[in-house]
Amino acid sequence: MRAPAQAPLLLPHTLTEVTGPLLGEGRVTAADADLTHHAGGEAQGQRIIVHGQVRDSDGRPVPDTLVEVWQANAGGRYLHKWDQHDSPIDPHFLGVGRALTDSVGRYRFVTIKPGAYPWRNHFNAWRPAHIHFSVFGRAFTQRLVTQMYFPDDPLFPHDPIYNSVPEAARHRMVSRFDLAETVEEWALGFEFDIVLRGREATPMEES
Amino acid sequence: MNTTPSQTVGPYLSIGLPWPDGPDVVAEGVAGALWLHGVVTDGAGEPIPDALIETWQADPDGRFDHPDDPRGAVAGFRGFGRCPTDDSGRYGIRTLKPGPVPGPDGAPQAPHIDVSVFARGLLHRVVTRIYFADEQRANAADAVLASVPEARRATLLAVPDQTGYRFDIRLQGDDETVFFAI
Numbered sequence: 001m002r003a004p005a006q007a008p009l010l011l012p013h014t015l016t017e018v019t020g021p022l023l024g025e026g027r028v029t030a031a032d033a034d035l036t037h038h039a040g041g042e043a044q045g046q047r048i049i050v051h052g053q054v055r056d057s058d059g060r061p062v063p064d065t066l067v068e069v070w071q072a073n074a075g076g077r078y079l080h081k082w083d084q085h086d087s088p089i090d091p092h093f094l095g096v097g098r099a100l101t102d103s104v105g106r107y108r109f110v111t112i113k114p115g116a117y118p119w120r121n122h123f124n125a126w127r128p129a130h131i132h133f134s135v136f137g138r139a140f141t142q143r144l145v146t147q148m149y150f151p152d153d154p155l156f157p158h159d160p161i162y163n164s165v166p167e168a169a170r171h172r173m174v175s176r177f178d179l180a181e182t183v184e185e186w187a188l189g190f191e192f193d194i195v196l197r198g199r200e201a202t203p204m205e206e207s
Numbered sequence: 208m209n210t211t212p213s214q215t216v217g218p219y220l221s222i223g224l225p226w227p228d229g230p231d232v233v234a235e236g237v238a239g240a241l242w243l244h245g246v247v248t249d250g251a252g253e254p255i256p257d258a259l260i261e262t263w264q265a266d267p268d269g270r271f272d273h274p275d276d277p278r279g280a281v282a283g284f285r286g287f288g289r290c291p292t293d294d295s296g297r298y299g300i301r302t303l304k305p306g307p308v309p310g311p312d313g314a315p316q317a318p319h320i321d322v323s324v325f326a327r328g329l330l331h332r333v334v335t336r337i338y339f340a341d342e343q344r345a346n347a348a349d350a351v352l353a354s355v356p357e358a359r360r361a362t363l364l365a366v367p368d369q370t371g372y373r374f375d376i377r378l379q380g381d382d383e384t385v386f387f388a389i
Contacts (some may be wrong), residue, residue, distance in 0.1 A: 001250035002328035002378050006213050009355060011334070011387035013225030015308050016321050019273035021263055046365075057208045070223025078219045096223045131218065132223060138275065140263050140321050141389050145330065147214040164330050165212040172211050196213045 007013040011140065018199075020140040024100040032098040035069075035111040035185050043093035045074025045112035047187035050175065054135060056107040057198035058143065061105030067194075068134040069097045069109060076115030076129075110187065116155060128155040128162060137193055142196040150190065151172045218257050218327045221291055232262070232302035234279035239267065241371030243337065244299035247292050247324065250379030252334065258326035260376075262288040262300050262337075264319070269306030281336025310350055317345035317352065318383070324376060333386045337374050340364040359385050 011017065014173065035092045036043045050069075054062040072078045072095060075087035099107045130147040137143060151174055156162055162170060172195070178180075180181055181189025216224070224376050243262070247255045265271055266284040274280050288300035307315040320337040338346055346352055352360055362384045365372035377385050 001253070001380075002255070002326055003330075003384055005250070005331060005379050006383055008333075008386045011336070011351060011389045012311055014277060014310050014316060014367075015271065015389070016263065016265065016316075016389055019271040019275050021262075021285065023274060023287065031234060038373050041300060051330040059208055061309075068223050070217065070219065078222060080219045080222055082218055089260045117373065132214075132220075134216075134224060140274075140323075141324060143261070144213060145216050145325060145332065146211055161330075165214070169209065169212050172209060173214065197210055200308075 015101075017140045020138055020142065022064070022137060022138075024064065024138060028066065028098045028100050033107075033109050035071075035093065035095065035097045038092045041092035043073070043112045044090050045115075047110065048113045048193055049108065049110055049181050049183065049187050049189045050148070051106065051108040051178075051181055051189070052130065052175075052196045053099050053192060054137075054191040054196065056108065056137070056196045060198075061103075061199050062135075062137055062142075062196060063103045063105055063199050065105075065136050065138065066102050067099050067101060067107045069111070069131050071111070071131040072114040072117055074112050074115030074154045087115070087117070087204075094113055107156065111149070113188075121160060125172075126155055126158070128153040128159050133192075133194065135196065137196040144194070144196055146194070147173060148192045151175065151177055215327060215330050216325045217293075220257065220259055220325060220327075223290070224325075225291045226289060230298075230300050232285055232288040232300060235301070237303070239303050240249045241304065242299050242301055242364060243288075243320070243372050243374060244294045244297065244370065245300065245373050245375040247326070247378065248296060249285045252380065254292070254377070255326055256292055256294045256296055257323060258296070258298075260288075260290050260292070260298045260300070261325070262302070262321040263321045264302065265305040267306050268305050269308045269315075275316075278282065278388065279349045281368050305347060312350075312354045313346070314348070314350070317342050317349035319349075319351075322380070323388055326378070329378075333378070334389055335376065335384050335386050336363055337365050337372075338363050340366045
């Protein structure tokens with residue numbers, strides 16, 4: 001009952017659409033990119049490092065853009081009043097982080113691998129482990145909210161949200177295990193690059 | 208390069224997206240500040256309590272604090288508002304009314320605000336524009352409004368009230384808000 005029934009009308013790109021909010025200055029600290037410590041203790045679960053580069057579809061890095069993430073804890077539970085999943089809340093994990101990309105569009109988070117969780121969409125429905133990502137880009141047209149998945153998740157064939165994207169494009173939502181970024185005896189590395197719309201991109205994204 | 212696909216914000220967007228000062232495009236007490244507010248409803252007319260509204264606009268002179276404004280960036284006006292809906296589907300943004308912005312052909316556009324709506328159940332954000340019902344002359348000359356079927360144009364008009372302007376968003380059904388592909 002939520003998706004509009006009528007086809008969207010084409011909006012020409014004017015100054016309003018080719019500009020966009022420049023955010024983060026004074027809003028983000030280095031500590032915001034570490035999700036593993038809260039309330040004087042360390043979060044439970046498998047430590048991971050998620051990093052990548054934000055570029056536009058013309059291949060240009062997107063510097064100084066705000067990347068926001070939110071996710072479930074290691075047991076697949078969100079710190080939210082509506083989440084009643086029977087899995088413990090972790091008092092040391094809020095599941096929210098922020099970072100700005102650097103001068104070449106790179107970002108890096110330290111967090112905990114989120115668990116899969118049931119969501120009652122259909123019988124025995126479990127969402128694959130994922131981290132929600134929000135990126136602004138440099139223009140109103142580049143705004144993106146997506147979800148990052150983990151390689152080879154056995155739940156992919158059963159998840160309507162993952163499968164809402166055309167098959168050929170799904171792999172672009174899946175991170176890559178990254179041994180080079182893995183820190184010995186401490187955390188696994190995953191690489192997740194993000195590509196926003198370019199200046200000349202048509203509305204036919206995800207093709 | 209191929210773009211990263213969009214996915215729904217899900218039901219728990221309030222964990223990661225809202226900011227305490229998100230609704231404050233301008234601070235309390237700024238001269239000319241007004242509340243742009245309304246209700247987001249679904250196809251059954253029910254309010255949506257887990258949506259998020261984001262707005263982007265020019266300042267009262269029609270300028271953007273952005274390096275890609277060819278007239279030169281004017282610093283000091285954030286231009287961006289962000290507000291989750293409450294349990295009654297309501298949002299509110301404290302801002303200033305934007306000035307006219309040049310269009311692609313140089314002709315001025317009527318004052319307007321770009322809007323994104325995110326919600327569980329939407330795989331992509333949807334995009335619309337807020338125009339102002341009391342800008343009749345500018346609205347009549349606006350190319351984007353002219354491209355909208357006349358019978359649906361009113362869905363893009365914010366209506367003056369005691370606190371500022373009211374702009375309701377209907378995602379589906381009768382009087383569905385006009386949404387744009389960008």
